[in-house]
Amino acid sequence: MLEISRLDVYYGVIRALHSVSLHVGKGEIVTLIGANGAGKSTTLRTVSGLLRPLAGEILFEGEDITDMPPHRRVALGIVQVPEGRRVFPQMSVGENLDLGAYARKDKAGIKQDLERVFSLFPILAERRKQAAGTLSGGQQQMLAIGRALMARPRLLLMDEPSLGLAPLIVKDIFHVIAEIRKQGVTVLLVEQNAHMALSIADRGYVLETGRVTLSGPAKELMANEEVKKAYLGG
Amino acid sequence: MAGSKCQPANLLTGLVFLADWLQQLTIGIVLGSVYALIALGYTMVYGVLRLINFAHGDVYMLxxxxxxxxxxALRTAEHPSLWRAAAVFLxxxxxxxxVGMTIERFAYRPLRQAPRLTALITAIGVSFLLEYGGQLVFGADPKSFPDVIETKPVVEWEYKGSFLIITNTxxxxxxxxxxxxxxxxxxxLHTKIGKAMRAVAQDREAAALMGVNTDAVISFTFALGSALAAAGGILISLYQPSIDxxxxxxxxxxxxxxxVLGGIGNxxxxxxxxxxxxxxETFVIANTLWLPPILMRLGMAKESASGVDISNYADAIAFLILIVVLLVRPSGLLGSVQREKV
Incomplete structure (x- = not known):
C-alpha cells in the first residue's frame, strides 16, 4: 500500500533521514520505534506531506506522491494524527470532527462516520458543544483520532498517540487502534512506548539517528536482545 | 469639524450641548466604521499568517x-441610481x-518559510510600491471623487444653539x-471556507492534515480583507471626496x-x-477644553478666527490612548493571553 524508498530529509543543513526505506501492506499495523530524534516523526511527516524529501520516493498504491501537497494526500486517504494531538482549541468538538471530513462531499457517509466515531468514543458525543481546548489530554487524543477517522482514512499515520497520557488511557487508545485496524484501516504507528507498539503491531522498524537499523515481524523484534536492551527496558 | 462653530461641548455640560455631542458621536461612528472595515483585513491576515500586512492601507487607497x-465610467454623478452605486462597490x-491575492501570491507566499521579520519588511516594501506606483500611474494630485449618491440631510436638529445634522451619506x-x-x-462562522480559515488561524499544519488547502485559504483571506478595505475606501470617498x-x-x-487595540487576530x-x-479621534477634537490653553502656552498651537486649532493633535491623542490601553491590557481589549503550548 505504502512504499517508501531511499528517503533523505533535511532540516536546513541537518540531515534527519538517511536513505530510509520501508513499506506498509494493506491491513497491517506497522510501527516505527526508536529513541528521541531518531527520525520517526520526520518519516511520518514526510509521508503526510508536511515535509518534502531532498531525495527518495513515496508511492501510495503505486502512485508517486512524493511532491503532492498534504491536502491532496488526505483526499487519497492518507491521514495523520499529529503528535501532541493538535486539536483546534477554540472550536467545539463537533467542529473539529467536521473539519476532519473537510475533503469529503458524501454527506450520508460523513454522518455514518460521525456515528461510528461517537460509538468508539462516547465521551465526544457528550462533549460535542464544548471547546476542544477545554478537554483533558486523553479526551483530546480521542478527538484527534476521531477527527482523523472522519476523513475515512485508508492509511492512518499515528504520531506518538500515548504521549503524555496516563497508563490506563494509553491502554484504551491502543485498544482503539486495534479496533480501527479491524475495520479495515492500515496503520503506521510511531511510538516511544515500544512495548505497547510492538504488542499491537504486525511488523516494526527500528530507527537510529535517521537510519533503519532493524526490521521484521513485531514478535521477532520483541525477542531481539538489542531491542530489548535499548527500548524495552531490559 | 462640525462642532467648531459653537462652543466645544464638554461631557459634563453635555445636556446643554446635546445636539453637538450627538453630532460628534455621529461623526465618530462614521469614521470608526470605516476604520473597522480596514482593521478587519489586518486582523484576519494576522490571524492566518501572523503577518502585519502593511500594504493593507494602500489596498484601501486602490x-x-x-x-x-x-x-x-458609469457616470454616477449624472445618473445616480442604486444599481450603479452597487456596481461601483462590487x-x-x-x-x-x-490585488490582495496577487500581493499574497508574489510577495508573501515565497517567504512563507522565512523569518517573520523578512515578510514584515517585504510588506513595507509593497506598501511603498503601491503608494509611489500609485503616484506614477494616477498622478500625485488629489482627484475629486464623483458623486455616487446625492448627499442630503436626513436629520436636522437645533437644540439650545447647537446643531445636529446627519446626512444620508x-x-x-x-x-x-x-x-x-x-x-x-x-x-x-457558518461556511466551510470560514471554518477552514479559523482552522488555519488556530493551527495551520493541523488544518493541512485535515485536507484543507491552506494556500487557497490564505489567498481567500487576503481577498476578503482587501474587498472590505476597498469598500472602506469608497465609503470614505463618499464623505471626504478627495482621493490621492x-x-x-x-x-x-x-x-x-x-x-491591535481590539486584540489582533480577534x-x-x-x-x-x-x-x-x-x-x-472625534471627541478628542471636540471635547478637550483644557487642551488648547496648554498647547498655546507651550507654543504648540495658535489661536485663529475659528478658535484654537488642535485638530492636528487628534491623531497624537488617539495613539496615546492606544499606548495606555496596551500598558494595561497588552493583548488588546478582546485579545486572549497567548497560552504557553505544552
Whole structure:
C-alpha cells in the first residue's frame, strides 16, 4: 500500500533521514520505534506531506506522491494524527470532527462516520458543544483520532498517540487502534512506548539517528536482545 | 469639524450641548466604521499568517481609485441610481480582492518559510510600491471623487444653539459597513471556507492534515480583507471626496492600531477597536477644553478666527490612548493571553 524508498530529509543543513526505506501492506499495523530524534516523526511527516524529501520516493498504491501537497494526500486517504494531538482549541468538538471530513462531499457517509466515531468514543458525543481546548489530554487524543477517522482514512499515520497520557488511557487508545485496524484501516504507528507498539503491531522498524537499523515481524523484534536492551527496558 | 462653530461641548455640560455631542458621536461612528472595515483585513491576515500586512492601507487607497474610475465610467454623478452605486462597490471590491491575492501570491507566499521579520519588511516594501506606483500611474494630485449618491440631510436638529445634522451619506456609510461586517461574520462562522480559515488561524499544519488547502485559504483571506478595505475606501470617498495615492497611509495606520487595540487576530476586537479609534479621534477634537490653553502656552498651537486649532493633535491623542490601553491590557481589549503550548 505504502512504499517508501531511499528517503533523505533535511532540516536546513541537518540531515534527519538517511536513505530510509520501508513499506506498509494493506491491513497491517506497522510501527516505527526508536529513541528521541531518531527520525520517526520526520518519516511520518514526510509521508503526510508536511515535509518534502531532498531525495527518495513515496508511492501510495503505486502512485508517486512524493511532491503532492498534504491536502491532496488526505483526499487519497492518507491521514495523520499529529503528535501532541493538535486539536483546534477554540472550536467545539463537533467542529473539529467536521473539519476532519473537510475533503469529503458524501454527506450520508460523513454522518455514518460521525456515528461510528461517537460509538468508539462516547465521551465526544457528550462533549460535542464544548471547546476542544477545554478537554483533558486523553479526551483530546480521542478527538484527534476521531477527527482523523472522519476523513475515512485508508492509511492512518499515528504520531506518538500515548504521549503524555496516563497508563490506563494509553491502554484504551491502543485498544482503539486495534479496533480501527479491524475495520479495515492500515496503520503506521510511531511510538516511544515500544512495548505497547510492538504488542499491537504486525511488523516494526527500528530507527537510529535517521537510519533503519532493524526490521521484521513485531514478535521477532520483541525477542531481539538489542531491542530489548535499548527500548524495552531490559 | 462640525462642532467648531459653537462652543466645544464638554461631557459634563453635555445636556446643554446635546445636539453637538450627538453630532460628534455621529461623526465618530462614521469614521470608526470605516476604520473597522480596514482593521478587519489586518486582523484576519494576522490571524492566518501572523503577518502585519502593511500594504493593507494602500489596498484601501486602490479601492478608492478603482471606485473613482468605476463611478466615472458609469457616470454616477449624472445618473445616480442604486444599481450603479452597487456596481461601483462590487467592481472596486472585486479588483481589490484580486490585488490582495496577487500581493499574497508574489510577495508573501515565497517567504512563507522565512523569518517573520523578512515578510514584515517585504510588506513595507509593497506598501511603498503601491503608494509611489500609485503616484506614477494616477498622478500625485488629489482627484475629486464623483458623486455616487446625492448627499442630503436626513436629520436636522437645533437644540439650545447647537446643531445636529446627519446626512444620508453618513447613514449609508454606517449601514454598508455594518452589513459587510455581518456578512463577514456569517462567512467566518457558518461556511466551510470560514471554518477552514479559523482552522488555519488556530493551527495551520493541523488544518493541512485535515485536507484543507491552506494556500487557497490564505489567498481567500487576503481577498476578503482587501474587498472590505476597498469598500472602506469608497465609503470614505463618499464623505471626504478627495482621493490621492497617499490617502491610505494614515487611515491604514489607524486601522492597524484599531486592530491591535481590539486584540489582533480577534474579529469582533477589530470592529470594537475601529469604532473606538473613530470616536476617540472625534471627541478628542471636540471635547478637550483644557487642551488648547496648554498647547498655546507651550507654543504648540495658535489661536485663529475659528478658535484654537488642535485638530492636528487628534491623531497624537488617539495613539496615546492606544499606548495606555496596551500598558494595561497588552493583548488588546478582546485579545486572549497567548497560552504557553505544552
Amino acid at each position: 479601492g478608492a481609485f478603482f471606485g473613482y474610475f468605476a463611478a466615472n 467592481i472596486a471590491m472585486g479588483l481589490c480582492a484580486l 453618513q447613514v449609508v456609510i454606517v449601514v454598508v459597513a455594518f452589513a459587510l461586517m455581518l456578512l463577514l461574520r456569517f462567512i467566518v 495615492p497617499l490617502m491610505g497611509v494614515l487611515p491604514g495606520l489607524k486601522a492597524f492600531v484599531a486592530a 474579529i469582533p476586537g477589530a470592529v470594537l477597536g475601529g469604532l473606538l479609534m473613530g470616536l476617540a
